[in-house]
Amino acid sequence: MTRIDDVARLAGVSTATVSRALRGLPTVSAATRRRVLAAAEQLQYAVSPNASRLAGGRTGTIAVVVPRITRWFFGVVVEAVEDFVHQAGYDLLLHNLGGREQNRQRLLRAANLNKRVDAVMLVATPLRPADLSTLAALGLPGVTVSSGTNVPGWPCIRIDDLAAARTATRHLLDLGHRRIAHISGDPDDELAFTAHLHRRRGYQEAIRAAGLRPDPSLDVESTFDIAGGTRATEELLRRGDAPTAIFAACDEMAMGALTALRDAGLRVPQDVSLIGVDDHALSGVLGLSTIAQPATEQGRLAAKLLLDPLEGAAGASTLTDPGSPVILPTRLVVRDSTAPPRAN
Amino acid sequence: MTRIDDVARLAGVSTATVSRALRGLPTVSAATRRRVLAAAEQLQYAVSPNASRLAGGRTGTIAVVVPRITRWFFGVVVEAVEDFVHQAGYDLLLHNLGGREQNRQRLLRAANLNKRVDAVMLVATPLRPADLSTLAALGLPGVTVSSGTNVPGWPCIRIDDLAAARTATRHLLDLGHRRIAHISGDPDDELAFTAHLHRRRGYQEAIRAAGLRPDPSLDVESTFDIAGGTRATEELLRRGDAPTAIFAACDEMAMGALTALRDAGLRVPQDVSLIGVDDHALSGVLGLSTIAQPATEQGRLAAKLLLDPLEGAAGASTLTDPGSPVILPTRLVVRDSTAPPRAN
DNA sequence: CTGAAAGCGCTTACAG
DNA sequence: CTGAAAGCGCTTACAG
Structure with a gap:
């Protein structure tokens, strides 16, 4: 050498x-x-990066934490971040929690972030009060993407989950649906991010705004993925008196719902309308109506907000007030999975 | 501190x-x-990792290179690798080529791997002869996953792409199809991995083994993703005299084909049968027949083959002969997208 | 614009 | 089993 x-x-x-x-x-x-x-x-x-970093006091590395890299949103965010980060000459340390509480704890143990990275990006990662203290003690700059837990002093990029859910639900209401179910993530899951909590509230708000009352039997919790969508929908159908429309908290749950509906002999949208959130790469293939959210832009912007201050970029700190989140726009995309309920 | x-x-x-x-x-x-x-x-x-690494001469880090983290196979592989690597106490540096030749070159420039990692995993990453010399000069241990380019001295984990393609094609032949099209990746793309070359050969072999002659007009190249599947299928239909079945080189291309077929008013499987390779998380939802390949196992095994020698694990080197690839099994999964051709 | 020297925070022979 | 000391390969004041 x-x-x-x-x-x-x-x-x-x-x-x-x-x-x-x-x-x-x-x-x-x-x-x-x-x-x-x-x-x-x-x-x-x-x-030698190690010698350089030891002498210079910078690591030239940022950590990115995601719940599951295999889920559409997180994969797209990581791809955008990776590109930005490497262009800027930084290395990217990937942490995939994989739904294991133990992984989150390991990550937060002092040794795993401390002295190892210059900054941290938490994507949809929930934190307990104790975790917040740990992070604060490290004194690292960071940014959060999508909901999760807000970290004081860190900027936050996300969409307006409440509004997205209201728009989706209103779309179903506008079509004439009254029995609208909601399938979403499990609020008791320690590792669950919080987007679905807001989406549920948005759903309930829209229902109420239409003069209806949210029906708990139409609101089913499961895991925030394809299999969870299937299970939640099966449970929904088991309860009898099927809804005429389902608002799924994300497209992957909606896709899981498709399987359950098909297996039950129900056609979409003739028997049941279905809408999700994301605009997953395969939503078009499936003809799934959805609320599109800009995943690449969220990743790119988060990376920029993270790196600009490290580089001492002019006006870096004025780009955003760390106190208030940066909200990116969503958009209703109507495809073939939503239609008026059958006249009966 | x-x-x-x-x-x-x-x-x-x-x-x-x-x-x-x-x-x-x-x-x-x-x-x-x-x-x-x-x-x-x-x-x-x-x-301090940097001080420790500088003094100790080990980086405690491995690099993982994938073409596109957002594609099903690569996401699943990275998830499996990440888990194994972090369990073993190593850090994971992620490199996503993102289809850009420039990224591949940047990665291979001495400074980006050299002195930065203890070992390298290349997933479906093609290398030119010059790249091989660069890697050899670094003297790093490594492993390759899925096809790509073989690196002398590195173990290689993959499936038998040839056999997988033969099985898929034979499944269509067995159903009675004779006009079987193939849609696959672009062999001229510098960054293309090589799996699809073998899959094409397997397709042609199966066609010939059935006493038929491969028809070049039924063999369309495009990009190895959803959009590429759509474009390839559109091109196929434009050529007139539509096939009765399509073998797509991967499930994502098959999914893109679904869109094109639907837009052309063709039903699957009544008008056209369709089969892919992967068993993508959404293939079940779409009822897509496919050749399932074990992505998690490939990632996990590759991580093990990479780390065991670093840890000086007993028998690490006898686990596999670096000369011959480790071939993992595939499996035909028949769903609703393949059926006998219409009697006419 | 350039250099000599100290220092970054560890690990590793070496000696005991 | 333990310690003193050198060394890993850089960067950074400081001085000129």
């Missing part, structure tokens, strides 16, 4: 000058810089 | 002893270890 002093020797300068030239600091003459770059090139020199 | 000498002072031992005790080395008396652990706990001490 060639080291910095090999380069220094070849270029006929000190290691300090090599360090400055390679990092593009302005205090190096053009001629010297040329010689250093040539020497480094000739020796195929690569700086 | 508390440092190792703070702990040493509190415990009344040297920093060397603290280092040994904390890492669980056997050469520390039980009493001393207890005192050190207590002191570390009391001070909330976390080792």
Whole structure:
């Protein structure tokens, strides 16, 4: 392995000058810089990140925490963040909680973030009060994406889950539905993010705004994924007196609902209308109506808010007030899964 | 930030002893270890990874390279790898090529892997001869998953793409189909992985084994994703004389095909049968017949083959001969998208 | 614009 | 089983 002093020797300068030239600091003459770059090139020199980080006090790395990388939203967010982060010359440490409480605890143990990253991005990651203290003690900058827990001092990027749910529910109401069910995540799950809590409230608000009363038997909780959508819908049908429409808290749950409805011999939308939230890559294929949310933009913006301050970008801190979340717009996309209820 | 000498002072031992005790080395008396652990706990001490890595010469980090984290197979593989890697106490550096040749080049530039990781996992990542030299020069251990390019000395985990394609095609043949189309990835794409090349060959072999001749007009190339499946199918239909069955090189392409077929007014499987490869999480929802491949197992096994040697696990090197790939089994899953052609 | 020297916080022979 | 000391490969004031 060639080291910095090999380069220094070849270029006929000190290691300090090599360090400055390679990092593009302005205090190096053009001629010297040329010689250093040539020497480094000739020796195929690569700086040792660990030495550099130890001496410089920066890690050049950011941590990204997601509940499950295999779910549509989180995959898209990570892809956007990865791109931005690597463009900026940082490394990306991935943490996938995978629904295991133990993973979240391991992550938050001092040793796993501390001294290891310059900043943290928490995507839809819920935190207990104790976790917040741990994070605060680390003193790291960070950003949160999607709901989860707000961290004081960190900016937050998300959509308006309440409004999204109201829009979805109102779309069903406008079509003439009155028996509208809701399937959503489990509020008791420690690791559950909180988006679905707001979506449930939005659903209930829209129902009430239409002069109806939310019917608890039409509100089923399960896991926030495909299988959960299937189970919730099966439970819904088991309760008898099927709804004429279902608002699923996310597209993946809606997809799971499709299976359950099909197995029950119910057609979408003729027998039951169905709408989700996300605009998953496959929602178009399935003809699923949904509330589209901009996943790539949320990831990209979050990465920018995270890195700009580290880079000391001009106006970085004025881009957003850490106190108030940045809300990105959603959009109703009507496809083939929603229609007026059958005249009976 | 508390440092190792703070702990040493509190415990009344040297920093060397603290280092040994904390890492669980056997050469520390039980009493001393207890005192050190207590002191570390009391001070909330976390080792500095950079200092440790610089002094110790290990990075405690592995790099994982995938074409696109948002695609089903890669997301599942990364999830499995992440779990294994973190359990083993390593960090995971994620690289998502995102279809950009520039990203691949950036990754392979000496500075981006060199001195930064202890080992590399390449998932379906193709390499040019020059890239192979670069990797060889780094002298890093590694493993490849799914096709891509074989790296001398690295184990390789994958399925038998040829056999999978033959099975899929034969399933259609067995149902009575004779005009069987194939939609697959673009062989000219620099960044394309190579799985689809084998799948095409398997398709052609099965066609020939049935005494038929592969028809080039039934073999359409596009991108290896949902949109590519749609475009390829549209092209197929544009050529006239539609096939009675389509074998898509992956489930995501098959899903894209569904859209195109529906838009053309063709029903699956009544008008056209359709089968893919993967057993994507949504294939069940869509009733898509497919050749299931074990993505989680491939990721887990690859992680194990990567880490065991680093840990000096007993028999690590005998687990597999780096020369011959480890082939995991696939399985035909028949759902509702394949049926006999219409009697005409 | 450049260099000598100290220091970043650990781990590792080496000696006992 | 334990410690003193050197060393890992950089960066950063400081001085010029």
